[in-house]
Amino acid sequence: MKLTAREKSELFGEGFVTVILLLLLNLSLLILLNEFIRTNPGLERGIFQIKESITIGPNNYRVWSYQNFFIFFMVIVDVWVVYWRLMRRYKQMQLRHIISELHYIADGHFDHRIPFTLKGDTQRVVDSVNALVDSVIESMDEERKIEQSKDDLITNVSHDLRTPLTSIIGYLGLIENKQYKTKDDVLKYTHTAFLKAEQMKSLVEDLFEYTKVRQTSTKMTFSEISVEPMLEQLAASFELEAQKKQIEIGVKTTPTALKIEADAEKLGRVFNNLISNALKYAKGGRHINLEANQNGQQITFIVSNDGEQIPEKSLNHLFERFYRVESSRSKATGGTGLGLAIAQSIVELHQGKIRVESSEKLTSFIIDLPLKQHKSNKK
Template structure:
């Protein structure tokens, strides 16, 4: 509750006394005026006398009415109401003054401060709205700081990741430029290394472009009816040769077949390609990568599982953060950008789905849950745009 200061209490008491004095003087003036009217008007006096004589009850014919008493009672009721109304009005003004004072204090930079008191009636709605507004402003400021921090981290990470292969490319090309080779085989070796580093840079740029594209507010999504079984078969076929080279069998299974869902086939294909590529690169010791899709009511659950090395428990919570690498040196060696799983999370979010990870000594599984229907495609695109 709001506590008034001693000065405010004194002012409130003084205003109450002044109001009572003024009302008493007004009442006396009105009583005198009424009496003069009655005394100077014989018809009014006679009418009051007749009414007074007629209002008697009981065996003793007791009078129950006296106009002086009635007038005094009416004046007292009106006076009490006026005093209460003026004091309440003044008290509400003091409440508003305290709220304004608290707002000035917050506006001076004390953003961790909130209006501490609770009031009654509609004034409490003002207090609640002000506190909510400050919370929203603080949250917006924190979000903006986080966005700025993320941008700085993005620039730093991209610069670092691009500088390493670029340095190698320049170094080997300089060897060729300065004729610091002994044979044609050296030239081919240096140019091949530069070529591989250039491809690594190209993959980094493509991942970065894809990530920023799906992260943009209003990222376009081309929703259409897609046969998920065919899409997963195409993904597994595209990685079949690469998997065989590492002793990994890539396969897919869909129940029921065909399994139709509303999705952007290009973006959804990127999701499962990234998950399979992640399993091939980092699933050391794996013998299989299985893509399994099953329908559960209005949702489809797609599991991309491998039997390779488990992911450390402390890393699972960070897997979908951009540029996060479970093992930095291993990722650099395989050309990873740390953006693959972040792209997966962003695309799944665009499809109003979820993705989670389970990993133990037996199997590592990425579980993607998607709704079979995205609503009216035009309406959905309008909302996303």
Template sequence: MHLTRVERWRLAFEAVVTAGIIFLCYFAVYEIFRWVVITFQDVFNEFWFFGNVVEDIGNQEIWGLTPLVFLFLIIVAGVAIYWRLKRRYRQYELKHIIKELHYIAKGNYDHRIRGSYSGDIGKVVESIHVLVDSTVEAMEEERRIEQSKDELITNVSHDIRTPLTSIIGYLGLIEEDRYGSEEEAKKYVHTAYEKAKQMKVLVDDLFEYTTVRQTTVPLEYVSFDMVQLLEQVAIDFELEAQKKEREIHISSSHKQIMMRADTEKIVRIFHNLLSNALKYGEGGSLVLIEVKKGEKNIFVSIKNNGKTLPKEAIEQLFERFYRAETSRSQETAGTGLGLAIAQSIVELHKGTITARVDDSWTVFDVVLPLENE
């Protein structure tokens, strides 16, 4: 810490005053001791070790005292002055720290206490910096949460309003008898029904997303064969893949890979990933599921050779309500929550999920521990 000019002068003055006080104390002690020596000289003469000290003091010959006495007095004075100045210096340090803290408390959270501090004060300053960093991080996280809530409301409102407007419109036509035939009325009802199902999917996904985002959500761990589970999920998408003229292939390093996890939620992970691959892999012909067993983890990659995504889209894929096509049209019907749900479930199982582009392949890599409790 750098002292100001005034503080340095005050420290110097403090040293002079302390030295003066010590000198006066020495002089007072000397005079008292001299009076005692003169008054009780016969008593002191009986103790040989006082030697010439008593005589010198009695004769006021202070410079005749042994050098060890002077050395002792100088050391005591030096220690006293050092202690006094050190104490005052600590007070100046605390004053500076408090001043800096007041500045930080006014909202200057990027500011840090200047200077180098040692000992306990150094530890206090370091703790203050850690506390400020934690506070800033918490405030930024709170701002992100608030922004996320606003985005959530905006996106949900958009995705609900669009089908709801259609439902109200078609049912309004029926209510007002504005249809040409019974077949046309049925068509309106069917369209309204489909839009209502879209709304239900959104609400269900939103509910599941908020559920799996809670780190305390209970998981029902059971032992199962991951290869068999993936084969079953692939069968569920076989019809949809045929409609899009694509094939789903599974490649595994082992015929059977046993692991422990919540099967219902694991199914949801790969259901969402396959749905995403078929829905957005425009121009592709193959969806490849690769499974590998490691020492402690299982590695699953979902690949499709359709149209690849730009880098900026890859980086945002796991953000809720994000869609690679920004128009949010109903042509690629979906809530934009599928990958966010998959990521939350993977993290609940202490695993990781990432996306990348490998040549002409869009790849989702899932890593899950073989054993979970």
């Protein structure tokens, strides 16, 4: 920390005044000591005998006197006092600089940090202040991101709801204004309005599920689940749809008697979303594989398909809400863009992780989950 010219002058003045006061004090004490000894003959004779008995060298040179001893002692005390007062003033200046830096940061310069390095407790104060500012700025940035996230959510929901709602109003308006020629036209318009209403319902349900699983207070009902029967049941529930698209769903677990502690309903939602995505978007695929392997104290689930490769630029965005890979997700396939975001949130509620890998031969969604849930996660 660099001192200003004014602060250096303050330190010099502090030292000068302290030295003058100490000299006056020393002189006063020396006078009082001499007077005290002079008025006590016994003490004076004792000091004289001590003086005569302490000699140095073959010539019996006498170097001791109580005045010399007193002056030597007071010099040591005076040096300590001057050092103490100067250091106290210097630390006050350090605190003044710290306070000045804090005011500068508080004025809106949030990218600024206290730059100087000090010693001892003062440096810990500086480090604590910088850490506190970093924490506050991080919290502010996080709050901005949350607000922006809320705005984006409202914008996306409004957009996705407005499109089918416009169609519903348009087709029902044609019927209301009798702008149809035959009964078949009426049935066509109402059927289209029904499909759009179903699309809106799906979005609302997914949005409700997304907001529910994103909350840290979401209630989880954990139980022991047999993995292989669960995956086989999931495969069976999509068998009819898979047959229509000439896709085969296979199940494999290692070991076969594998069990996991999880929320069955929410974990089922994860696999439902992944299998549905594979059926909808795996263009040209003929196989969907559901695998589960035990790796120590965790299970690795793999939901893979041999369909069209996901573009590399899209891999890092797949789990963002409302994100769609435009080349494969058209209006014909539908989808709210919330399925993978919901899956990721549910996996995180199970203290797990989900990732995706995609190549020309295989696209795999990989989920790592612990075999047993930590006690704190069951509360």
